[in-house]
Amino acid sequence: MDGGRIHRFHVARDVEEALSLLSAYGGKGALLAGGVDLLRGPLARVEGLIDITRMGLSSVAEARGGVTVGATSTLTQILESPAARRYVRGILVEVMRAVAVPPLRNMATLGGALVSAHPWADLPTALVALGAEARWRGEKEGKAPVEDLYRGEFRKTFRTAVLIEVSLPPWDGAFAYEKVGRTRYDIALVNACCGLGIEDGTIRWARVAVGARPDRGERLPEIEAALVGREPGEKLWTEIQELVEARVEVGDDRRAGRAWRRKTAGVLVRRALIRAARGAAA
Ligand SMILES: Cc1cc2nc3c(=O)[nH]c(=O)nc-3n(C[C@H](O)[C@H](O)[C@H](O)COP(=O)(O)OP(=O)(O)OC[C@H]3O[C@@H](n4cnc5c(N)ncnc54)[C@H](O)[C@@H]3O)c2cc1C
Incomplete structure (x- = not known):
């Protein structure tokens, strides 16, 4: 240090x-x-x-059908909060459990994770997939979808601003999170967060984000569009897996190669979609 x-x-x-x-x-x-x-x-x-941990920004509460998390809430607090547990069939719990180990989750905050925004991290991918919105205070108040923040100069913004809270909207369906690391506790080599809403046996909305590509998690709108209006099932999952492999933007780094990441992204999206479809149908 x-x-x-x-x-x-x-x-x-x-x-x-x-x-x-x-x-x-x-x-x-x-x-x-x-x-x-x-x-x-x-x-x-x-x-x-x-x-900034004693400014009263560590609450997790249901809001407008979704959940609002104060920036200094630790990942453990989120994991243990009834509001977060109820949110979209427990997706936040699933994501928080994927982050490292309990001692780290006891210290790390959601705000720190959002601002650090490591490309390999679990939270940015999930926040983008879930349509999270960030609210901050600097010279002025600001709010924006996390997805838009990550496309802009968010590091510059948070040099002179305090992230206040992150709001997650309600979703009528289910999400699932998948991650592959070298070990259960290691950072992701690829990760994916997918959500589906299913009505009368047809997919009404879809959210698909892939991260640790090695770049930060991003949605794949083309894949989402290919899912909407279709009937969930093996045929569709295979089609989508192949489409992800063909279209996802991946790269090499010292941890994994491009070809492996491409294949793995397809597999992780398939697994997440299967679990999301099961949850949405339940
Ligand atoms: C060994 C290790 C393993 C890890 N494994 C994982 C993993 O498996 N999955 C994963 O997703 N992540 C992982 N991480 C990343 C970790 O989750 C984040 O680094 C953590 O959430 C940061 O939170 P913090 O509260 O400790 O941030 P801090 O270290 O306190 O701050 C980080 C940055 O954010 C800024 N900041 C913090 N809060 C605010 C705010 N409210 N407003 C404005 N700026 C703010 C700080 O000024 C600083 O620049 C790992 C990190 C380590 C060190």
Whole structure:
């Protein structure tokens, strides 16, 4: 840890205080949530750490049929919250359980995961698939779908803003999350989060996101369109698996090769769709 220059640690009482401290440090302050990422990365430019975990942003609550999660809620808090457990047949619980190990989940926050946005991480893929919306406060208030944030300069935004909460909309159907890593606890080599709404035996809506490609999770609109209006079943799953293999944008990195990722993405989407279809039909 390169923390040689840190000479002040603040505990912000509210968002206003966190923002005014950030501004006072003029680029040399950093918001600290769980610290899982921040404290293992280079902190050379940071002179002041601003703890934001005691500002009352750690609640998980049902809202407008969906669920709203405060930015400093830890992944364990989400996992254990009744509101998150009820949300779309427990998809949040499934995703949180896929993240590393309990000690890490006890510290890591949803806000930290959203802002760190590691391309291999589980949460960005799930948040994009679930249509999550982020709300933040900087000089002005802002809100945007996480998917749009990730297409823009979100890192710049959060240099001078505090993420307040993440809202997840209601879905009449089911989602499933799939991940392959070198071990059960390792980060993903590929991951996928898929959702389906089924009415009268026909798929009415579909959400398909693939992450750790090695780029960050993104939806595959062409695959979603190919699912809508179709009858769920083996024939469709095979067709979709082949389509994912043909169309998903994947690359090489030191962990896995492009060809392997392409095949695996097809398999993971197929598995997630089968489980989502089962959940949606139940
Ligand atoms: C060993 C290890 C294994 C991991 N395994 C997985 C895994 O399997 N799956 C997975 O998905 N992820 C994994 N992660 C990533 C982890 O989930 C995220 O790094 C974590 O959620 C970060 O949260 P945090 O609260 O600790 O963030 P911090 O380290 O406190 O902050 C991270 C960044 O976000 C900023 N920030 C935090 N909160 C806010 C806010 N409210 N507003 C504005 N900016 C903010 C900070 O300033 C900092 O720049 C792993 C990380 C480690 C270190």
